[in-house]
Amino acid sequence: MSTFRYATAQFYSGDDLDANILLLTEWAEKAHAAGAHCLVTPENTNLNRAFFKDGKPSKDVAWEKSEPEDGKFVKACQALAHRLKMYLVIGIDYRGEAKPIVYVGQFLFGPAGDILHIHKKTVMWDYEYTLFEPGTQELQVIPTPIGRIGLHCCADQIVPDVPRVLALKGTEVFCNSLNSRGPDECRTHIPLRALENGCFHVSSNTVGNPSNEGLLWPWTGGSQVIAPDGATLAHCDEETEMMVWADICPARASRKDAMPHIVPDLFAWRRPELYKLLSVPVDEVPAAAMYGPVAKDSAADALPSVKWAMMQLSRTHTRKATEWMFSRQVDYAARRGAQAGLLPEMFCFKRGEVAADPAEAAEYSKHISSLCAELAKKHGVWLATTLVEACEGKFYHTAFLWEAGTGSVHGSYRKSHLSRDECTWATQGDAVSKVFDCGVIGQLAFVIGDEMWVPEVARVLALQGTETILHPCDWDRREGPHVCTTERCSENRVHILSVTRLDNLGREGSQVAFAGEFINGEPIPLMRYSQCQWQRYGVEEQLLVDLRRREPHCKMMGFHLDVLKTRQPKLYDSMVAVGDDKPAAAVAPLFQFCPAKRT
Numbered sequence: 001m002s003t004f005r006y007a008t009a010q011f012y013s014g015d016d017l018d019a020n021i022l023l024l025t026e027w028a029e030k031a032h033a034a035g036a037h038c039l040v041t042p043e044n045t046n047l048n049r050a051f052f053k054d055g056k057p058s059k060d061v062a063w064e065k066s067e068p069e070d071g072k073f074v075k076a077c078q079a080l081a082h083r084l085k086m087y088l089v090i091g092i093d094y095r096g097e098a099k100p101i102v103y104v105g106q107f108l109f110g111p112a113g114d115i116l117h118i119h120k121k122t123v124m125w126d127y128e129y130t131l132f133e134p135g136t137q138e139l140q141v142i143p144t145p146i147g148r149i150g151l152h153c154c155a156d157q158i159v160p161d162v163p164r165v166l167a168l169k170g171t172e173v174f175c176n177s178l179n180s181r182g183p184d185e186c187r188t189h190i191p192l193r194a195l196e197n198g199c200f201h202v203s204s205n206t207v208g209n210p211s212n213e214g215l216l217w218p219w220t221g222g223s224q225v226i227a228p229d230g231a232t233l234a235h236c237d238e239e240t241e242m243m244v245w246a247d248i249c250p251a252r253a254s255r256k257d258a259m260p261h262i263v264p265d266l267f268a269w270r271r272p273e274l275y276k277l278l279s280v281p282v283d284e285v286p287a288a289a290m291y292g293p294v295a296k297d298s299a300a301d302a303l304p305s306v307k308w309a310m311m312q313l314s315r316t317h318t319r320k321a322t323e324w325m326f327s328r329q330v331d332y333a334a335r336r337g338a339q340a341g342l343l344p345e346m347f348c349f350k351r352g353e354v355a356a357d358p359a360e361a362a363e364y365s366k367h368i369s370s371l372c373a374e375l376a377k378k379h380g381v382w383l384a385t386t387l388v389e390a391c392e393g394k395f396y397h398t399a400f401l402w403e404a405g406t407g408s409v410h411g412s413y414r415k416s417h418l419s420r421d422e423c424t425w426a427t428q429g430d431a432v433s434k435v436f437d438c439g440v441i442g443q444l445a446f447v448i449g450d451e452m453w454v455p456e457v458a459r460v461l462a463l464q465g466t467e468t469i470l471h472p473c474d475w476d477r478r479e480g481p482h483v484c485t486t487e488r489c490s491e492n493r494v495h496i497l498s499v500t501r502l503d504n505l506g507r508e509g510s511q512v513a514f515a516g517e518f519i520n521g522e523p524i525p526l527m528r529y530s531q532c533q534w535q536r537y538g539v540e541e542q543l544l545v546d547l548r549r550r551e552p553h554c555k556m557m558g559f560h561l562d563v564l565k566t567r568q569p570k571l572y573d574s575m576v577a578v579g580d581d582k583p584a585a586a587v588a589p590l591f592q593f594c595p596a597k598r599t
Contacts, residue, residue: 147250
């Protein structure tokens with residue numbers, strides 16, 4: 001299979017268009033000298049966004065300073081690509097059809113000097129909504145001799161939808177032009193978009209800030225090339241104008257085998273028939289009531305905090321000993337004032353024990369369920385974990401939620417996205433989790449273990465109006481808590497409680513990721529990163545956390561960016577397509593995953 005060299009350059013563009021053309025030319029010539037087939041540059045490479053009038057953002061000024069689709073900078077890019085006989089992916093702000101419409105554009109230039117595609121940024125970063133028009137065009141993949149390229153810009157991948165659609169349509173290489181002051185881009189968003197979609201990801205971000213007054217936050221660089229398995233192939237620092245490159249084999253992205261220890265094929269793992277809510281208009285989903293900031297004196301404003309006990313525990317010594325330790329955990333949590341407690345997935349079983357004899361595991365699960373009911377009733381604490389459920393000759397990996405005071409099962413969820421190992425014994429459920437109304441402890445839903453890697457699952461739960469995702473888990477790699485779950489929290493603005501087994505292979509502790517609430521004035525990383533707390537790996541301990549129920553009722557990441565309301569469901573048909581409606585690239589996965597276990 002052929003390999004091609006993709007380069008990414010990070011720099012800062014000023015106010016002088018001619019100087020910026022010379023700057024781009026220098027970087028492109030350096031990339032050409034290095035043998036690159038393609039160079040990716042930052043968003044708005046053509047000019048610095050000094051689009052202000054009387055100290056306020058001005059669409060009219062943006063229009064006057066930007067250029068048409070065939071303007072001087074664009075023509076210079078065409079000539080440069082033709083002279084160097086290479087592909088260029090360049091971020092260019094350009095005028096729309098009529099004043100004052102301006103788009104955040106990303107142009108793909110071919111070696112013949114032609115414009116192969118223009119992507120109009122669909123998700124804006126905060127202030128950009130005051131200046132630019134979001135793109136509404138169908139998302140396209142551009143086939144080239146150096147791979148099938150999917151373009152997207154910066155905030156397009158702060159949320160999962162645009163990269164997912166591009167990947168489902170056959171993208172092999174994401175080319176991402178950024179103008180970001182957030183280090184979350186290179187540390188969470190970009191690696192996860194590569195890994196969850198099994199695609200290469202080439203990103204280029206602006207770097208530095210020459211200003212010595214006013215807004216001093218720098219653009220954070222961190223441009224990089226990421227492999228489909230999440231490995232970093234090349235990486236710029238976060239302060240220096242520089243360029244890096246990597247040789248990649250685009251065809252590798254078609255295998256979708258980025259996490260073979262979990263599933264053989266990431267896209268065959270998907271259950272698009274369960275994601276229909278993703279295509280529903282934004283004002284018709286249950287979460288529509290949570291858009292915007294929390295209004296003063298509203299019902300959400302008055303919501304209380306909830307004390308959750310994260311009970312990190314695994315099967316140890318004997319079953320009797322494990323039950324004894326569990327009982328003491330619940331007693332301890334109650335005496336500390338906890339209202340609810342979450343345990344890891346299958347905490348009462350040795351690793352591999354369930355697969356060896358699911359019938360016996362289901363029988364023992366009945367006993368543990370009775371113990372959970374007894375403890376929930378005795379101590380007045382809600383409890384949640386996962387067990388083996390037997391029903392009509394089938395076995396399920398099922399999450400249960402027991403009510404405080406009564407001990408009755410308030411709700412349950414059969415895991416709908418099974419791992420490779422679970423397919424040997426379990427049948428998958430026929431829906432993602434419901435959102436359970438649990439009174440004062442809030443609107444709760446389940447994601448079990450590794451299905452957190454499927455972005456549609458948490459997205460659907462957020463659209464259903466969940467406040468807190470309960471995530472009994474068993475980390476398989478350190479990116480589980482630090483990239484995947486942190487990102488799911490950030491992109492959906494929901495609390496996520498992840499409690500893991502002590503013996504997890506990722507060698508990480510449990511984590512709570514807080515939904516957060518935009519309050520204005522926080523540093524940019526705190527606006528975008530999920531704030532988290534952790535437990536130590538391998539230590540039986542308990543973390544008591546306060547979850548503010550009002551936080552998930554604010555979906556704002558800034559003054560203008562609402563991570564749910566700004567979605568464009570009409571562009572996301574590929575995410576819910578089944579059968580003959582699937583994009584051609586998604587019709588024939590390499591593996592038909594768990595065909596015998598689907599119900």
